[in-house]
Amino acid sequence: xxxxxxxxxxxxxxxxxxxxxxxxxxxxxxxxxxxxxxxxxxxxxxxxxxxxxxxxxxxxxxxxxxx
Amino acid sequence: xxxxxxxxxxxxxxxxxxxxxxxxxxxxxxxxxxxxxxxxxxxxxxxxxxxxxxxxxxxxxxxxxxxxxxxxxxxxxxxxxxxxxxxxxxxxxxxxxxxxxxxxxxxxxxxxxxxxxxxxxxxxxxxxxxxxxxxxxxxxxxxxxxxxxxxxxxxxxxxxxxxxxxxxxxxxxxxxxxxxxxxxxxxxxxxxxxxxxxxxxxxxxxxxxxxxxxxxxxxxxxxxxxxxxxxxxxxxxxxxxxxxxxxxxxxxxxxxxxxxxxxxxxxxxxxxxxxxxxxxxxxxxxxxxxxxxxxxxxxxxxxxxxxxxxxxxxxxxxxxxxxxxxxxxxxxxxxxxxxxxxxxxxxxxxxxxxxxxxxxxxxxxxxxxxxxxxxxxxxxxxxxxxxxxxxxxxxxxxxxxxxxxxxxxxxxxxxxxxxxxx
Numbered sequence: 001x002x003x004x005x006x007x008x009x010x011x012x013x014x015x016x017x018x019x020x021x022x023x024x025x026x027x028x029x030x031x032x033x034x035x036x037x038x039x040x041x042x043x044x045x046x047x048x049x050x051x052x053x054x055x056x057x058x059x060x061x062x063x064x065x066x067x
Numbered sequence: 068x069x070x071x072x073x074x075x076x077x078x079x080x081x082x083x084x085x086x087x088x089x090x091x092x093x094x095x096x097x098x099x100x101x102x103x104x105x106x107x108x109x110x111x112x113x114x115x116x117x118x119x120x121x122x123x124x125x126x127x128x129x130x131x132x133x134x135x136x137x138x139x140x141x142x143x144x145x146x147x148x149x150x151x152x153x154x155x156x157x158x159x160x161x162x163x164x165x166x167x168x169x170x171x172x173x174x175x176x177x178x179x180x181x182x183x184x185x186x187x188x189x190x191x192x193x194x195x196x197x198x199x200x201x202x203x204x205x206x207x208x209x210x211x212x213x214x215x216x217x218x219x220x221x222x223x224x225x226x227x228x229x230x231x232x233x234x235x236x237x238x239x240x241x242x243x244x245x246x247x248x249x250x251x252x253x254x255x256x257x258x259x260x261x262x263x264x265x266x267x268x269x270x271x272x273x274x275x276x277x278x279x280x281x282x283x284x285x286x287x288x289x290x291x292x293x294x295x296x297x298x299x300x301x302x303x304x305x306x307x308x309x310x311x312x313x314x315x316x317x318x319x320x321x322x323x324x325x326x327x328x329x330x331x332x333x334x335x336x337x338x339x340x341x342x343x344x345x346x347x348x349x350x351x352x353x354x355x356x357x358x359x360x361x362x363x364x365x366x367x368x369x370x371x372x373x374x375x376x377x378x379x380x381x382x383x384x385x386x387x388x389x390x391x392x393x394x395x396x397x398x399x400x401x402x403x404x405x406x407x408x409x410x411x412x413x414x415x416x417x418x419x420x421x422x423x424x425x426x427x428x429x430x431x432x433x434x435x436x437x438x439x440x441x442x443x444x445x446x447x448x449x450x451x452x453x454x455x456x457x458x459x460x461x462x463x464x465x466x467x468x469x470x471x472x473x474x475x476x477x478x479x480x481x482x483x484x485x486x487x488x489x
Contacts (some may be wrong), residue, residue: 051442058441058476064488065321065479066438067074 073319073486077438080319084338085415085434088322088378091310092189095267095302096239098231100223102178104195105166109178111142112159116174116371117329118344119162122153126330128209128366131458132173133158135211139219140177146211164325164336167312168195169304169371172207172454173330180219181227185242185305187313194308198222198230199301201294204461207370208454221287229288233274240270242306246380247421249299250431255388256303257372257381257450258395258465263299268292300372307374316341321482322415323435326373326447326470330366330454333471337437337478339485347473352453354466355396366456368468373449379418379431382448382467383410387423387431395450397467400425406448407432413439413447437482440475 011019024043026033033045052058071079101108108114113133115125125133134149137158143149152158163170170176175197182195200218204210234240245266252262272289279285292298311324320338327334333349336342349367356362375381385392386407389400397406404425410432411417417430435447446469453464483489 049444052476053444053472058479061479061483061488062438062442065074065077065483065486066442067072067078 073488076319076486077321077482080317080339081322081415081434081436084314084317084320084322087190087314087317088310088434089416089418089420090189091187091243091313093185093187093242093306093309094239095183095234095242095306096186097184097234098181098198098227099184099195100178101176101180101182101195104182104184104193105168105176105178108166108176109159111157112161112177113137114161114163114166114168114170114174114176115329116163116170116172116369117327117349118332118334118346119160120329120331121160122156122158124331126366126369127456127458128369128454128460129173129330131209131211132175132206133160134458135206135215136175136177138211139216140179162327162329162334163371164308164327165342166195167193167308169308169327169374170197170207171199171300171304171372172370172452173209174369174371175206179223181223181231183301183305185302185309186239187309190313192309192312194305194312196301196305196308198227199295199298201291202297202462208452208461209366209458210461211459225284226288226291229275229279229284230271232278233271236274236278237270240267242302243420246303246306250384250387250421251424253388253390254299255381255384255391255450257300257375258452259296259388259391260299260303261296263303264292264296267299267302300375303375303380304372307378307380308371310378311374314338319482319486321437321479323377323437323447325371326377326449327371328368328373330369333368333474335470335474335478337482339482340478343481345474345478345481347471347477350468350471352451352464352466352468353396354451354453354464355394356453356464357462360455360463364455364457364460364463366454368449368451369454370451372451373447373470376447376449377435379414379421379433382406382450383414384421384423384431385448385450386426389425391450395465395467409445410448412443413445437475437478440472441479444472446470446472
């Protein structure tokens, strides 16, 4: 069991998440980040898409042609 | 010793492509009649912008320009006869790129026109582009009335020869340092050429005064350059072509050597595959319209002018031109910085000779790698003028257009095939 904040020790794990709130890094779809930001939650958005738009055949080709 | 991987071979080829781009030494040296320098440009042969296209698939402004240039050349008595001749196959159509040429928007090149000559002194090749006609109703946007044709006649009979004489007297004008200064003056050399046009005029005026008979002809020539902010665009285009042509045909190189559009298709060339076209339907520019016009009037994107982006200018150098980003309706100055940074994601390097002050002197993004375009899904950003979709009207706005990703994917598959990779 994680120690409770009342123990006088710094919160850890899920307790810390509840005490401090989540720190969010959003990867991919920006609508998730936008939704959190609209609720005044701090969020860092990483603009990422799957290589070759997610086409597995082109992605395999790219892997062979790229270092 | 282990054999190098395909990826390593491509990297070596691309290093050579980049070396040739950066080593380019383009000079504006002359103005000549097309028939004197393009031996394969015969009578009734019309060169156009973009990848190959026949009359049946040409857009409105391209058809308007074809009709107009046919009348200018004396191949038809009027526009109606010119259109009839085009429909019945009387004219042969070929891309400018097949003849060492480029042309803005509709990009008409025919035997009687006077062409700017840019020589790449590092490699000895030359590239050509017609003289920019100015703003308003012009043939590059599909204009074809008497005013348009009279201006081309004047460019051919009076202005072109005068400009050529001045350039020969000067021994040519070095373009790399001119572009470097233009980037510090807010030009990106596609939709903004105010700085470079002014710098050209400063160099040309004394020579034109020495070589011209003087009087009103000289005044007309100087006023024409001074009154056309985009005068330098066609110089920049011939320069881009002269820089990129020596990069063609490097085995294994995935560097883009040309991007262009004909109002129907977008086409690219890639170094490894030489003259082979990779095409996809061209996209509609997103931008701002002149008063009285809207997106409903717009023609899909046109012109060989994306050769400017191919060498790292235009949309790739947007950060140098905060005034342009508003003109093309693509945001604010901070957005301009972001666009140049984004274009760096799909290029191999920066050109240290063409630095952008607003990016702490970072060079323009240089050498588009189709592998990076396909991997990231980031399409090259091109600044462009917008033509009316009907023939004879002209320019109705300016904007930004994305190169369609399908060209790059098709090119990647073709390069892989040449390397024995499937």
